[in-house]
Amino acid sequence: MTKQQKHLHILGICGTAMAAIAVLARESGWRVTGSDTGIYPPMSDYLQEQGIAIAPFDAANLDDAPELVVVGNALSRGNAEVEAMLERGIPYISGAQFVGDHILPGRHALVVSGTHGKTTTASLAAWVLEQAGAAPGFMIGGVPEDFGGGARLGRGEVFVLEGDEYDTAFFDKRSKFLHYHARTLIINNLEYDHADIFPDLEAIRRQFQYLLRTVPADGHIIANADDAEVQNVLARGCWSHVVGFARRGHADAPWQWQTDAPDGSSFRLFYQGREVMQVSWGMIGVHHVANACAVAAATHAHGVPFVRIAEALASFSGIRRRMTLVGTAGGVRVFDDFAHHPTAIRGVVEAVKASMHGRGRLWVIVEPRSNTMRTRIHQQRLPACFAAADEVLFVPPAARQLPPHQLLDTEAVCQAIGAHARVRRDVQAVIDDVCAHAQAGDDVLILSNGGFDGIHTRLLDALGCVCG
Numbered sequence: 001m002t003k004q005q006k007h008l009h010i011l012g013i014c015g016t017a018m019a020a021i022a023v024l025a026r027e028s029g030w031r032v033t034g035s036d037t038g039i040y041p042p043m044s045d046y047l048q049e050q051g052i053a054i055a056p057f058d059a060a061n062l063d064d065a066p067e068l069v070v071v072g073n074a075l076s077r078g079n080a081e082v083e084a085m086l087e088r089g090i091p092y093i094s095g096a097q098f099v100g101d102h103i104l105p106g107r108h109a110l111v112v113s114g115t116h117g118k119t120t121t122a123s124l125a126a127w128v129l130e131q132a133g134a135a136p137g138f139m140i141g142g143v144p145e146d147f148g149g150g151a152r153l154g155r156g157e158v159f160v161l162e163g164d165e166y167d168t169a170f171f172d173k174r175s176k177f178l179h180y181h182a183r184t185l186i187i188n189n190l191e192y193d194h195a196d197i198f199p200d201l202e203a204i205r206r207q208f209q210y211l212l213r214t215v216p217a218d219g220h221i222i223a224n225a226d227d228a229e230v231q232n233v234l235a236r237g238c239w240s241h242v243v244g245f246a247r248r249g250h251a252d253a254p255w256q257w258q259t260d261a262p263d264g265s266s267f268r269l270f271y272q273g274r275e276v277m278q279v280s281w282g283m284i285g286v287h288h289v290a291n292a293c294a295v296a297a298a299t300h301a302h303g304v305p306f307v308r309i310a311e312a313l314a315s316f317s318g319i320r321r322r323m324t325l326v327g328t329a330g331g332v333r334v335f336d337d338f339a340h341h342p343t344a345i346r347g348v349v350e351a352v353k354a355s356m357h358g359r360g361r362l363w364v365i366v367e368p369r370s371n372t373m374r375t376r377i378h379q380q381r382l383p384a385c386f387a388a389a390d391e392v393l394f395v396p397p398a399a400r401q402l403p404p405h406q407l408l409d410t411e412a413v414c415q416a417i418g419a420h421a422r423v424r425r426d427v428q429a430v431i432d433d434v435c436a437h438a439q440a441g442d443d444v445l446i447l448s449n450g451g452f453d454g455i456h457t458r459l460l461d462a463l464g465c466v467c468g
Contacts, residue, residue: 007064008030010032011035011075011081011082015072015074017141019150020141021098023149024099024137027153028102058080061081068090069090070092070095071095100180103153107137108158109182110183111163112160114190121188122140123140126140126160127144127316129158135156136159137155137156141162142162144318163182184298187208187221187223187227188294189229190208191343194372196371221241222243222294222297223242224294225253245257260278263354265284266280267292271306277313279292279313279314285348286350296313327456327457330463332434334463340368341372342378342382345382346386349364359441360442361438364444365392365393365455366448367450368410369397369398369450375402375408376409382408389420390420392420393430396423430459431455
């Protein structure tokens, strides 16, 4: 039986990663079907445009027995199709292992790992390689504007992956990135996150140790020399060539970066003490300059000349839901960003304020939605993240079976921030507050890793009515 005749069925296909795997599998010649709950646009439309049939979860979906089932990491025992799959003895695999076993053989995997910046850095790497004519494949947990989608098979040798440390499936608790067999590995940073999976930072360090063990001796590890936790993990055992990147002035990192603008919109990169490129681009945030330096180091190791790297960085269009301008109404600009960890929040708040150049006030609206942000894990760290903001609005986190004493205390966070911070009971109350006090020239930054009850368009509509 040829691969073109094989049937792959994906459980949880409407998730971002599973949809990407569906596209890659279809491009590889599999006949792909899938199932999920809550099937609705835009993901349902996207998959149907790809010729992929999807249906609600039902054991009957497996009556046309597939050769292989991919199980998304949101699935668990008790799901009708999971139970039918196990009872009928249908072969199954996690999404990450499917990529490792069926997409990556024969390719050079360039894996981007770290607590923050994976999506942007992976997208940057794919774009630089694309502009250099390398035609890379990629699988990225977001939508790079330059590509219009988060996955493609590509024709070139290199395949770029966002290497998530989150676990793989209900039957495989290893981190996803262990399945990708990295030959070039970027480690941007390392902090505590994913409190629903990891009990402490040491558990995350251990997964990164395992990751280092999978990189061959002739591979490259591009490591943040400014991050003490990254260096901690490297010191525990590394068998590959390490290339460090750091802020300008580091004692020995061969790749170094320096900003020329407070908001990170222009910068210079240095290699072995010599300035090799100066870049002005549409991205803001000093953290993105560090991402660009990591990408320059990785792609230069693949033979991309400095001038091509610089040109590609300058033309990069960004990532959907990463500082995306949703619209302007009444002279107020509304931005959407995915940030859901204190370090990422602080970076984007400071970047947006710096980019305003003293014009208007910066409003920051926060939905603590991720499994970690809903808890008190970062209770003490959060207030300092909003020092650059003029107005801060929180909505209370959804309990989702967490007891009250474990939920983030948003009132306490706002009290610690100051008088310009407050909790509003729901999205409508947030919209009412902004519409009552925002003025032309203000920017509104909305931070959530979910849909946030459609706040972006609802706020723009309301501002248009009040200020228009």
